[in-house]
Amino acid sequence: MPASAGSSATSGVTGAPLETAQTSTKLPVYWLGHSGAGIYLYREFLTMTGDGDPIEAALLTMTSEKPLDGDYFTPWKKPSRLGAAISAKNIITVDISSDAFSTNVDEGIARRALAQLVYTATAAAANAGLIVANQPVHVSLLVDGHTDYLAFGKIKLDQPLVRDSGFVAPVWVIDPQEGTDLGAPFKVSGQGISASGTLVWQLLKVSPEGQKSVFLSGSTIIGTGPGQLGPFEFSVQPPAGSYELRVYSGDPADPADQAGVDSKLIKVS
Known part of the structure; x- marks a missing residue:
């Protein structure tokens, strides 16, 4: 997969609005899926079990469960440790263990996997009504409590992540x-x-x-x-x-x- 959204995403998508708050117990979870020669982001709503943190629950589902649609997939592995928190300034901090990155993928899939995590975390926060309106949303990704991790051995996590609209399915x-x-x-x-x-x-x-x-x-x-x-x-x-x-x-x-x-x-x- 090409690493750049601009070179691979032929959809021309320029915006990726957040989900709106829902009253249901459904979790928004994003997956990767094939569309022609490209791989894009798709979302499913899955039943939430328990009453835990919705961001953690959505990310745990993304990394450990299978999508309903057999055309979708995830390159993530189930982490041995996962935590999430959100600040009043719409900064979501996700702390995940390094074993979640154990799949061997190229840089293009690695970038899409990170986009998958960002979309799932922000969607879960918005769906649960945790997002402050009219403010940008950032995801700070820590690995084993530290910054600057080389995700999937390809991408250095040295700055907050935002939604990349180029990976949205056409x-x-x-x-x-x-x-x-x-x-x-x-x-x-x-x-x-x-x-x-x-x-x-x-x-x-x-x-x-x-x-x-x-x-x-x-x-x-x-x-x-x-x-x-x-x-x-x-x-x-x-x-x-x-x-x-x-x-x-x-x-x-x-x-x-x-x-x-x-x-x-x-x-x-």
Whole structure:
């Protein structure tokens, strides 16, 4: 993976807004996922167990659990020690043990892994209502209580980290999540970016043998317009069955070109 977001992230994303405070017990956790030749950040909401610190809980989930979506992954290992605190000036301090960095990765994946940690920590803080509005958020990452650690043997942790918008996925289905059992009709929502300001969607019927065929298809408008990261939403009403939902940025001149695909396997009862 290229180390620079600018050279690898073809999405053109220039902003990555924080999550808003929620009243649910769900934890926002970011993962890495393949999209074409690139690897980007995707988020899932997972059930929080216990009543511990939400930042620590989200980071522990990120480093030790598996994502719902099989297309996502994490290069982190479960740390033997993890702590987190947040100041009144929106500085999140994360102290993690060095064994969390034991995976052998190149610099590109190392940078994305650090972005994954920053996004997860800041999302968990915002989701829990711990962020002071209208102030930038920084993450100070300590390893075994010390600064200047060489993360994954590649990147020196000598300054606070912020969200790098270049690693945000160009198309991302937020709801429904992978493996969801739904009634019909149901809404699909997410965020994306495309030159035209529209995205293409397909609902593929999955047979008991695993064969897939397009059952429904259409397009949806990105709320912020062409060339801007923004939300999308549409509804579908299929009969009961197993499906694969796909959303992507299409090329009218080449219907086979599906850029930035995010897909979810779902069931309709």
